[in-house]
Amino acid sequence: MGIDPNKPSAARIYDAFLGGKHNFAADRVVAGRAVELVPGLPEIVRANRAFLRRSVRYALARGVDQFLDLGSGIPTEGNVHEVAQEIDPAARIAYVDIDPTAVLYAQDLLAANPHAVVIRADLQEPESVLGGHALRDLLDLSRPIAVLMVAVLHFTPDSPRLAAALRGYRAAVAPGSLLAISHATSSGADPAAVDRVADLYNRTGTPLVLRDRDQVAALFDGWDLVEPGVVYSPQWHPDPADAAVHDPAGFLTLAGVGLARD
Template sequence: MERPTWAGPEIDVDKPSAARIYDAHLGGFHNFQVDREAAAKIVAFMPELPEIMRANRSFLRRAVHHLAGEGITQFLDLGSGIPTVGNVHEIAWKANPDCRIVYVDSDPIAVSHSRTILTGLDRATAIRADLRRPQEILAHEETQRLLDFSQPVAVLMFAVLHFVPDSDDPRAIVREYLDATVPGSCLAISHASLEGPEPERAEDATNQFRRSVTDFSMRTRAEITALFDGLELIDPGVVYLPQWRPDPGDEIGDAQRTSTFAGVARKRG
């Protein structure tokens, strides 16, 4: 296929990407035909998937708004994806213009576009790295430049840990990030689950994603809740996406249709 001007030579335009498929589901423009085809195959098994993606984006908005309102001014957004309307920095800066944000993603397009958007903004940056290497990210010069780990930090993992297989021990990865933070820091997670109204269809969609794109690990509500072990869950706890402090217009008739759990927790003193 013809390479668009925004896709550098390091980007494989013939291989689908999780970040670009997410962009396609949201109606974005930073994806290729191969991503759209993969997205269509997955939606054939799970037609409500675009609605789930939008519900996840709404949870991101509410969680960041809540954290900024609670005085958090530093955000480490892991698996940040391709920028769309309502990025973390836009939401945080509405509450407090002094907030600082580090975006992290392994997809070169996601990082390239994040850097373009952030040009000239000195309180936000984007780095390309694999979230499964916490020490590399925590020690990165841009992370160290922007985030002061002697003060509370919000670690954000929106719709990303289901790409981390059990063999990589996601609980240990989460713990490594939290161990680097001080009391008062927070963790926000959204994570796909088979505990929805039609688990068989969700499993079919998951298998299609594995065949087309990359590994994908659905987890139970109990397993997702365990990712917050040692932290104080903020009310209402680990719930379906639309049930976490919904704003008017965020409600979905059957929240279980999202097949995705979300939660925010605080590190105790």
């Protein structure tokens, strides 16, 4: 799998926002310019990671101990396996990403973890994702599973292919499964600044698609949204120890979790 250090990658840009080390100069240039336009971006990204951790703990509290992390990105502190296996060492996690950098680093990190696997695949091809031996040998799709689409669907434009993929995952999972989504939005932001950030991503070859609350809620078609529905990321089941957030809209990220019923 080829890695071009001169072509910015959404996964590596995200890693740069988090202060990670798995990025190149081209990625840092885009990340730096984006922060100039929206200075709160590093905090926004950290809040998104906090939602990921809370959604994993929510799943485990419901007895769901299998995770399918689609668009998982480059492994960073507090990733799914760390959060889940700290609570339940037998929790199983399948990471899926199309970015070769993300896959290589994740494979290296998880080489000694018998309850985790890393798959390079396009999340818009659920048959390929779900049908491979690596996933089938680890996850039991006859039991509930938590499907995580955290900070990934805003890189996927609306299309019949995306709609079919979302239906495919819903059809494949057992009742009691969960779907967690977080998604960038322009609500609560300076529209001109957000448009310029979107243009930065577009120029890297990765479209940034900003959706509003209704559009994000529509991604949960076939799932029952759990309370409090689609909200700004700091508002979704905040930890009691979390500091009060005075401007949740300023985090520019909507989040929610859906439940698959019978």
